[in-house]
Amino acid sequence: MGHRTKNHAPVRSPPSVPGLPAPSGRTTIRLVDVHFGYGSRSVFTGLDLIVPEGQITAVLGPSGSGKSTLLELMTGQKTASRGRVEVAGEEVGSLSRRELFRLRRRMGVLFQDGALFTDLSVFENVAFPVREHTRLPEMLVHHLALMKLETVGLRGASTLYPAQLSGGMARRVALARSIVLDPQIMFYDEPLVGLDPIAKGMILRLIVHLNRSLGITSVIVSHDVPEMLETADWCYLIAEGRVQGAGSPSSLRQVTSPWVRQFVSGSAEGPVPFHYPARDYAADLFGTGRSA
Amino acid sequence: MKRPGALFQPVLELLAALGRRFHFLAVSVTLIPSVLGRPRSFIEQLFYLGSVSVILIAVGGLFVGLVLTLQFYSALSRFGATSSLGGLVTLALLRELGPVLTALLFAGRAGTSLASELGLMRATRQIDAMEVMAVDPMRRVVAPRFLAGLLAMPLLAGIFSAMGVLGSYLIGIKMMGLDPGVFWSSMRHEVSFHSDFMNGMVKSLIFGVACSLISLYEGFHARPTAEGVGRATTRSVVISSMTILALDFLLTSLMF
Numbered sequence: 054m055g056h057r058t059k060n061h062a063p064v065r066s067p068p069s070v071p072g073l074p075a076p077s078g079r080t081t082i083r084l085v086d087v088h089f090g091y092g093s094r095s096v097f098t099g100l101d102l103i104v105p106e107g108q109i110t111a112v113l114g115p116s117g118s119g120k121s122t123l124l125e126l127m128t129g130q131k132t133a134s135r136g137r138v139e140v141a142g143e144e145v146g147s148l149s150r151r152e153l154f155r156l157r158r159r160m161g162v163l164f165q166d167g168a169l170f171t172d173l174s175v176f177e178n179v180a181f182p183v184r185e186h187t188r189l190p191e192m193l194v195h196h197l198a199l200m201k202l203e204t205v206g207l208r209g210a211s212t213l214y215p216a217q218l219s220g221g222m223a224r225r226v227a228l229a230r231s232i233v234l235d236p237q238i239m240f241y242d243e244p245l246v247g248l249d250p251i252a253k254g255m256i257l258r259l260i261v262h263l264n265r266s267l268g269i270t271s272v273i274v275s276h277d278v279p280e281m282l283e284t285a286d287w288c289y290l291i292a293e294g295r296v297q298g299a300g301s302p303s304s305l306r307q308v309t310s311p312w313v314r315q316f317v318s319g320s321a322e323g324p325v326p327f328h329y330p331a332r333d334y335a336a337d338l339f340g341t342g343r344s345a
Numbered sequence: 346m347k348r349p350g351a352l353f354q355p356v357l358e359l360l361a362a363l364g365r366r367f368h369f370l371a372v373s374v375t376l377i378p379s380v381l382g383r384p385r386s387f388i389e390q391l392f393y394l395g396s397v398s399v400i401l402i403a404v405g406g407l408f409v410g411l412v413l414t415l416q417f418y419s420a421l422s423r424f425g426a427t428s429s430l431g432g433l434v435t436l437a438l439l440r441e442l443g444p445v446l447t448a449l450l451f452a453g454r455a456g457t458s459l460a461s462e463l464g465l466m467r468a469t470r471q472i473d474a475m476e477v478m479a480v481d482p483m484r485r486v487v488a489p490r491f492l493a494g495l496l497a498m499p500l501l502a503g504i505f506s507a508m509g510v511l512g513s514y515l516i517g518i519k520m521m522g523l524d525p526g527v528f529w530s531s532m533r534h535e536v537s538f539h540s541d542f543m544n545g546m547v548k549s550l551i552f553g554v555a556c557s558l559i560s561l562y563e564g565f566h567a568r569p570t571a572e573g574v575g576r577a578t579t580r581s582v583v584i585s586s587m588t589i590l591a592l593d594f595l596l597t598s599l600m601f
Contacts, residue, residue, distance in 0.1 A: 128477050154479040168474035171465075185480045 076105040076287045081238060081270040082127055087136035089119075089126060096122050098294035099136070104287075109264050109271040111285035113278060113316065115325060118292045120274035121165070124240050127272065128162060129153045141238070158186060161231035161269075165243040167223040169215040169230070175202070176211040179230045186234060201229040205259060221252025228259060232269075239263065241273040245280060253277075257284050278317055282306070290316055292325070369487075369562050370554070376488035386485070390493035394455045398501055401450055406505035409442055410434065410512025418521055427521075431528035432535025434513040435506075439536065439545040440601065443506035445593050448552035451498060452585035456560035459490055460581035463564025464574035472565070487561050494557025495550065502549035544600045551596065552589050559585045 082104035089097045096119040104110045114120050125131040126138050129145045138145045143156055169178050180198040183189060189197070202208040205225040215223055224244065231239065241260065245253045257280060264271045275281050281288060282302040290298040290305070290313055298305060298313035305317060315323025331337070380387045413434050421427045463486065466472050475482045510532075517523045536542065560581040567577035 130473065130476060154481070157477055157479040160477065162474070162477040164470050164474060166469065168470040170471055170474075171469070182478050182480070185478070185485070 076103060076108065076110070078108065079106040080104065081106045081141060082272065083137075083139045084123075084126070085137045085139075087126065087133045087138060089122060089131065089133050095294055097133075100291070100295055102289055102291075102296055102299075104270060104272055106270050107264075107268045108286040109260065109273065109284060111281035111288045112272065112274045112291060113276060113281055113288055114274075114291040115276060115316070119294070120276075120291065121242055123291070124162070124242050124272070124274055128157065128160060128240060158234065159237045160240065161234075161236035161238070162240045163224070163228050163231050163242065163244055165246055167215070167227035169218075169223055169227055171215050173214075174211065175207065175213050175215070175218070175226050178215070178226060179211075179233055182230065182234050197233060198229075201233045202226075204232075205229045206255070219252075221248050221255065224248065224252070224256055225259070228256070232263060232267075235267070236269065238270045238272070241271065241275075243275055244273060245275060245277045253280065260284065278319060282317070292316075366558065366562055369565075370558050372483055373488055373491040373558065373561070376484050377492055379484055380488045380492050387489040387492050390489050391497055394459075394490075394493050394497045395500065397458060398451055398455045398497070399504065401454055402447055402501045402505050403508045405446060405450055406438075406443070406508030407512040409446060409505075410438065410509030411516050413437060413442070413509065414513040414516040414521075418517065427523060428527045429531050429535065430517050430523060431510075431513065432531040434517075435510055435532045435536050436541060438506040438509040439541045441593070441597070443502045443509065444545050444548040444552060445589060447502040447505045447549065448498060448556055448589045449586055451494075451501060451552075452556050452560070452582050452589065455494065455497070456556050456581050456585050457578050459494065459557070459560040460564035460567070461574055461578045463487075463490075463561060464567035464577045467565065467567050468569040468571070468574055470569070482565075487565060490561055491557050494560070495553040498553030498556065499546045499549040502545065506545070540601075548593070548596050548600075551592060555588045555592060556585045559588060 080103050082102075084100055084102040087097050087100040087102075088095070100123075102112075102123075112120055112123060122131065126133055127140055127145070129140075129148065132146045140156060141159060143152070145153070145156070148156060169175075170181065173181065176198055179201055180194050183194050183197055187194075199208055199211065202211055205228055207222060207225055207229065210218065210222060210226070215226070218226065239260075244256050244260065248256065260271060260273065261284060263269050273281065273285065282305065285302060288298075288300065288302055288305050289296050292312065297316075298308050298310055300308065305313065308314065308317075312324045314320075315325055321327060333340070414430065417430055417433055418427060421430055421433070463472075466486065472482045472486070475485060514525075514528065517528055518525050563577040563581040563584070567573045
């Protein structure tokens with residue numbers, strides 16, 4: 054377990070996390086018995102998850118279930134307190150900063166709000182990783198950045214600044230920036246949040262296009278259930294620190310677990326409570342105790 | 346009853362906080378060669394920090410020179426020693442007021458700008474974006490700003506003192522009617538290049554390190570919220586000002 058590989062290809066054999074349906078094919082990311090928390094608040098209590106190579110994997114869950122934290126564990130921004138996080142055959146938690154940066158050069162991350170550099174133009178934002186990691190002549194940097202901007206349909210906006218872009222456009226520029234060095238793994242953190250239906254459609258089309266044409270392994274964390282069930286090849290539903298359901302979109306629709314059914318159908322009734330845990334209502338209203 | 350260890354807890358926390366800042370300083374210093382290897386961002390930052398502060402510093406220096414001359418003239422004229430005015434004003438500016446007031450103005454203008462810029466970069470996840478792009482934000486963001494702040498301070502202190510001398514000249518010669526030759530020769534006679542000018546520059550350089558380090562540290566480690574950025578900005582100016590005044594006492598007792 055956890056052996057290092059020098060080549061870029063994932064080497065794990067088909068996954069076998071006990072108790073979970075397993076996606077077919079080779080594994081790019083594998084989380085085993087991962088525990089993580091913020092102070093006394095536990096976020097993950099034994100999370101097991103596998104991301105197959107070259108497919109789109111969606112991680113679904115309600116707000117606050119730790120989806121973004123999961124991405125941060127995969128990219129090495131956070132370290133699990135227990136368990137193992139393996140990405141492309143390397144155990145992320147045991148890497149030195151230099152090794153982690155070497156691994157990250159094979160990753161692309163699309164942040165929820167784009168996280169564009171506000172003092173740089175659209176073109177400069179996309180060219181930034183190329184300039185930082187390569188010594189390519191300026192003409193090639195120019196070509197590369199414009200090609201990626203053309204891919205996301207924003208070549209014409211190359212001279213604009215992030216403050217001049219709509220939410221959807223900013224997300225597309227951030228996508229162009231994250232793919233400019235042709236990553237092998239793409240992480241999308243809530244890529245559809247706050248977008249209108251047209252912009253959502255554009256982003257989803259780009260995610261699928263990048264995955265199918267370049268064979269990029271894609272991990273999307275989202276709570277947009279219908280869109281993800283349409284787009285993903287494999288889905289995980291997480292809540293209460295664990296994976297509550299896993300499978301292909303069609304199989305998830307058949308799952309009988311009340312939790313999964315409630316989440317997939319978006320119902321207000323079910324095991325996921327509407328109310329935050331509180332003491333007795335009558336006692337709060339009329340009792341002797343004081344509320345917070 | 347408190348555990349014996351709990352009594353030392355505040356001391357340990359203070360030492361830990363100092364340790365984190367010195368580590369931040371050490372990393373920034375070790376990254377200076379890489380900044381000089383790609384000087385564009387450093388030059389941009391030097392230009393930016395200089396340009397946001399220069400008007401404030403120049404106007405501040407001019408008025409301090411004007412006021413100082415009025416006060417000194419009034420005191421010196423009682424003893425018939427107004428011929429020493431030029432030297433006295435210049436000494437006060439080069440040794441104390443130039444470095445200290447420049448640093449305080451720099452902390453209020455450029456320091457808060459650095460802290461809020463980095464705090465906003467943290468809040469809008471631009472620093473996280475660099476990290477996941479395998480770009481070290483300490484090298485790309487902090488080190489050029491640190492070097493620029495450290496070099497901008499002596500340059501700005503020089504401008505402050507020069508403007509102060511100009512203000513003193515305007516009041517002393519044009520208003521009070523002192524002889525220009527006496528004014529300049531007093532300055533040449535009283536002021537030593539090494540012990541006054543250079544020590545003032547060394548002070549400024551040290552204030553530049555302290556001010557830049559504190560502002561960058563507070564901004565870089567700001568909580569990623571609107572309140573966090575505001576707090577980091579305020580902390581940067583308060584801690585910088587206190588540090589400058591404490592360092593000034595220490596350096597003056599060592600130098601003069």
